[in-house]
Amino acid sequence: MSVSRLKYITKIGVEQMGELADSLSNPAVLRLENLDTNIAPPAAAVAATRQAAGTDEANSYLPFLGMDSIRLAATRLVGRQAGQDYDWKTECIISAGGLSGVLNVLLATLEPGDEVLMTDPTYVGLINRVRLAGGVPRYVPLLPTPSGWRLDMDTLSGIDPGPVAAALLMSPSMPTGAVFTQSEWLALTSFCERADCWLINNTAMERILFDGRTVVHPASFKGMRDRVITVGSASKEYRMIGWRVGWVVGPSSIVADVARVSISNVVCQTGIAMHAVATAINDPNDGIGGSVIELQARRDLLLDELSDFAVIPPHGGWSFLVDVSPLGIDGTIASRKLLQAADIAATAMVNWGTERCRNYLRIVYSNEPISRLTGIGDRFRRAFL
Secondary structure, eight states: OOOGGGTTOOOOSHHHHHHHHHHHTOTTSEEOSSOOOOSOOOHHHHHHHHHHTTOSTTSSSOSTTOOHHHHHHHHHHHHHHHTOOOOTTTSEEEESSHHHHHHHHHHHHOOTTOEEEEEESOOHHHHHHHHHTTOEEEEEEEEEETTEEEEOHHHHHHSOSTTEEEEEEESSOTTTOOOOOHHHHHHHHHHHHHHTOEEEEEOTTTTOBOTTOOOOOGGGSTTOTTTEEEEEESTTTTOOGGGOOEEEEOOHHHHHHHHHHHHHHTOSOOHHHHHHHHHHHHOTTOSHHHHHHHHHHHHHHHHHHTTTSEEEOOSBSSEEEEEOGGGTOOHHHHHHHHHHHHOEEOEEOTTSSSGGGGGEEEEEOSSSOHHHHTTHHHHHHHHHO
16 A cells, blocks of 8 residues: 555656557657657767766765755856856755756745645646645646647636745746746746745756747846745756756755755765766857757647647747647547557656646657658558548
8 A cells, every 4th residue: 555645646657658669669669758859968068977987076975965066057057047146055956857856845845735836737747746745736727829838827816825835837848848928927926926935946948948039037037036946957958868967046045955855865966977067057069059949940840740730839848739639539549549550659648737638648859850750740640530
């Protein structure tokens, strides 16, 4: 019998589809189910990793809160994006990946039963971490439109701020690729002020923005510097998934509590990875701009190929959603049909928010080149029409 804290912890779906696709050993299968990428990480970071593997400094428990080089680099990065000054010694710690940082922040900010404002849909791994920390998701819908997702401002304005202890937000969001506008961020930050709550800003894809969009950081809004906790990661922007390095930057009082959780959880981060991530952050040739160009080209191709289907265009990130309900099926059936009839592995959005998420199928475009994505429209039609 499972312990009570696991009562509401659901499967992600990616693990099941990934294992199924692997078991087929079929190179023709398009791997659109998982947030891997075939875009290379910064060369300087790879070289730094190789060098670190032979050093004694990298083979150490110390320092528990992360090497000075990565703490300094991460703090400067967040400061530039937010237009704020942060002290790297008291307002930044390093985590074992972004999601580890998110869980540590939730454990440091929530009492059991506290509500956490989240978008619907959102990444089920974030939902599960809220529940592990004793929190209760409080969803504000993202509304699908022909031009992309928009925040449901009317629903947000009607949410009781009293029980909300934190907002856990991401822009671009997973799995939708939704990017908050300036006015949407203003509404969200205003809500957090009314709720007197933390705003946990998951910036894993912050700069993966399409069509000339620019970063809007919630800590840049008046009065929000001491309310926003930024959790970043090297996995997406720097394409360094296997390094498992993230960071938490925020007011010193809460970062001190996050540090207590972190030391009680992972203890220390991957030594051979931290200096490499610092190298990537400081590298003017980090490849982020080029990867955004490539990802936007893939998105544009897919939107054209799948124009016969109910695709909600993403404004950033690595994935988008297809509404399969007009086909008279749900995401689970759509996922099965695509794999069986079209050699496409894609994940159904069951558990990625409220019940309406059953209507959606996620398409990840970070791990397949344009040459293999070309013709996907014919595959979809073969499976569904």
